[in-house]
Amino acid sequence: MDFDLNSSTDVLRRTPSTLQTLLGGLAESWIRGVEGPETFSPFDVVGHLIDGEETDWIPRARIILGRGSNPRFEPYDRFRHRARNVNRSLASLLDEFAKLRAGNIEVLQGWRLTPADLDLSGIHPSLGPVTLRQLLAAWVVHDLGHIAQVVRVMAKQYYDAVGPWVPFMPVLTDHPVPRS
Numbered sequence: 001m002d003f004d005l006n007s008s009t010d011v012l013r014r015t016p017s018t019l020q021t022l023l024g025g026l027a028e029s030w031i032r033g034v035e036g037p038e039t040f041s042p043f044d045v046v047g048h049l050i051d052g053e054e055t056d057w058i059p060r061a062r063i064i065l066g067r068g069s070n071p072r073f074e075p076y077d078r079f080r081h082r083a084r085n086v087n088r089s090l091a092s093l094l095d096e097f098a099k100l101r102a103g104n105i106e107v108l109q110g111w112r113l114t115p116a117d118l119d120l121s122g123i124h125p126s127l128g129p130v131t132l133r134q135l136l137a138a139w140v141v142h143d144l145g146h147i148a149q150v151v152r153v154m155a156k157q158y159y160d161a162v163g164p165w166v167p168f169m170p171v172l173t174d175h176p177v178p179r180s
Contacts, residue, residue: 003137005113013105015143016098019046022150024094031090033157036178042150044180046093047081049146053100055080057139058107064122064132065111071122078180108136149180 023031023042031043040048060073085093111117118133130138155171166172 003118003133005118005136008136008140009105009108011140012101012108012143015049015147016094016101018147019049019150020094020098022147023090026090030154030157033153034178035153035156035175038180039178040149040153040180042153043085043090043093044081045146045150045153046090046097047085047088048078049143050093050097050100051077051080051084052139052142053097053104057135058104060122060135061108061111061132064120064135065117067120073122073124075125 023046032041034041034044055074056076063071063073113132118136119131121129121131122135124130152171152175155169159166159172162169162172
């Protein structure tokens with residue numbers, strides 16, 4: 001599938017409501033469960049997505065569109081949310097994420113990007129040159145990956161409870177090595 005800005009924006013716009021529907025009002029055991037040491041809980045995922053809204057996708061797109069002499073991205077702190085969100089509620093994180101995402105979608109649409117804009121590039125600290133098109137496609141896939149991760153982590157909370165059905169439930173067995 002080729003990248004399409006409008007269909008990508010449709011996916012990005014849905015992520016906050018998807019997470020709200022999936023996680024809103026659930027018990028702590030569902031939202032704080034993990035799949036292993038140093039892995040993200042659903043709560044952590046929402047915090048991580050907020051960090052992306054503030055320090056990753058749109059800030060990096062601005063660097064690319066700025067066409068400056070040094071289009072190098074700042075390194076991204078994947079774990080910034082851990083210190084930032086101590087004593088926060090999931091409800092507050094979901095609300096913040098929805099507001100930040102709505103604002104970023106508004107910014108993205110306000111740019112009225114052309115195919116030439118999408119071909120502009122910046123420099124990722126570990127990947128090297130990347131185009132705006134690739135950055136925006138990665139934003140969509142990043143969202144989808146974390147939605148899948150939330151569902152996988154939640155399912156794994158019932159790993160033992162399903163008993164003999166484990167081999168028939170790929171959500172429990174597809175990622176034997178936990179990751180965030």
